Amino acid sequence: MYEVTMPKLSDSMKSGQVLEWKVKEGDEVREGDVLAEIESDKATLELECFHDGIIAKIIHVDGDEVPVGEAIAYIRDKGEGAAAPAAEEEEEAEAEPPPAPPQAEEKPKLPPKPEPAAPRETGRAAISPYARKLAAEKGVDVATLKGSGPGGRIVAKDVEAAAAAKAPKPEPSPAIEPMARAIAEKRKVDLAAVHGTGQGGRITADDVVAAAEAAEAPVAPSPDEELPPIVVTPDEADVEEASFRLKTQARRVTASKHVIPHFYMTRGADVHALLLLKDELKDHFDATVTHFVLLASLKAIEQHPEVNRSYDRGRIIKWKGVNLGLAIDTERGLTVAVLRNAQGLGLKEVAERTRELVEKARAGKLTAEERRHPTFTVTNLGMFDVEHFEPIINPPSSITMGVSSAIPTPVIHDEAIYISSVMRLTLACDHRIIEGVLAARFLRTLKDLLEDPETLLGAG
DSSP: OOOEEEOOSSSOOOOEEEEEEEEOTOOOOOTTTTEEOOOOOSOOOEEEEOOEEEEEOOOOOTTEEEEETTTEEEEOOOOOOOOHHHHHHHHHHHHSSOOOOSSSOOOOOOOOOOHHHHOOOSSSSOOOHHHHHHHHTOOOOGOOOOOOSGGOOOOOHHHHHHHHSSOOOOOOOOOOOOHHHHHHHTTTGGGGGOOOOSGGBBHHHHHHHHHHHHHHOOOOOOGGGGGGGOOOTTOOOOOOOOOOHHHHHHHHHHHHHHSSEEEEEEEEEEHHHHHTTHHHHHHOOOOOHHHHHHHHHHHHHHOOGSSSSSEEEEEEEEOOOOOOEEEEOOOOOOOOETTTOOOTHHHHHHHHHHHOOOOOOHHTTOOOOOTTTOOOOEEOOOTTTTOOOOOOOOEEEOEEEEEEEEEEEEEEEEEEEEEEEEEEEEEEETTTTTHHHHHHHHHHHHHHHHHHHHHHHHHH
């Protein structure tokens, strides 16, 4: 039996929802067939089959929410029979012994079965799409693997085994003071989880006491428990269960606002000159003002690479590429598509790749890779006559930028007052790693780039 499990489509995904099965029990399936539509925390994706066979059992039906890694169906090989009929045949055989075969007649000898043809050499081992994706994520060279699947095919467990083999061996346990061990036993502290501050990482009595006090501290309630439930009667309101995606989105934004210390910074950019170039942007680059803002953001990040970092549990993550996230409104709600490794792109490339991502997002076809790890996120409400808004940070981005509409506004230039078009840019910053001065410098650079579009077009 081959187990079909709920896939992990993003780092934040804990469970997924089976939207619709495309097959039923008893159907024959081949590798690459679509088995079901799965909804993750941000998108709807097609679950592909990675094993030829017959759908033996569907465990979770349409609408079920299933934890990542849990089985949702089983596929059996074509040659496998059902267990129940085999058992019945055995019972019948025990109840009524078969008649003795006639002595005079001999069964005709059948010709020997032909040996199965050896697999054709192709110069490289066959590998399932999921195993290839897993190998890329874990840094495993598939050329060094020996497949355990049918015909020597490389499957996911081969990649997992290779990744485990190359993982660094655990360091020896640090030394522990006798008093520290005694305190740990009395206060039921797991010494494996204690960080030693003594010489050479030695665990001291003070380390154990600190760990015990931290463990005994009252646990903060989850965000949902901090507010009392809303109690209504049928006459007051209709109540329905929120969709899987809405519940996931609610958890994410609540966690972001709850955990990350936000601060905001706003600056207006005079985009009159940029708006005069709208037709040129369309004719020569097939681009819009939004694409130009994305390009300017990339150029500003290039000058201030410190904004392209994330803070995570005491670690500073310095991203090697700029994964530019763009918030997109879809029929199923808001999602963020990621323009991966966008550093160095020109305006035409930004427009082409962004347009493709928007189309896939609205069709619910974004892949996990196209939603993974935005390092800087842009959300644009400029088309809705919005003067100003403050976004919530979209982790792991340390900055999420809100782009408002270009509003006619009085501006002063050379001691004269003019009416121009001012676009307000608001940064929501993670104060754990982004300081006010860094945000101000970045925002000033971005403003200057947007106010001098000719120079930016020449550079891009």
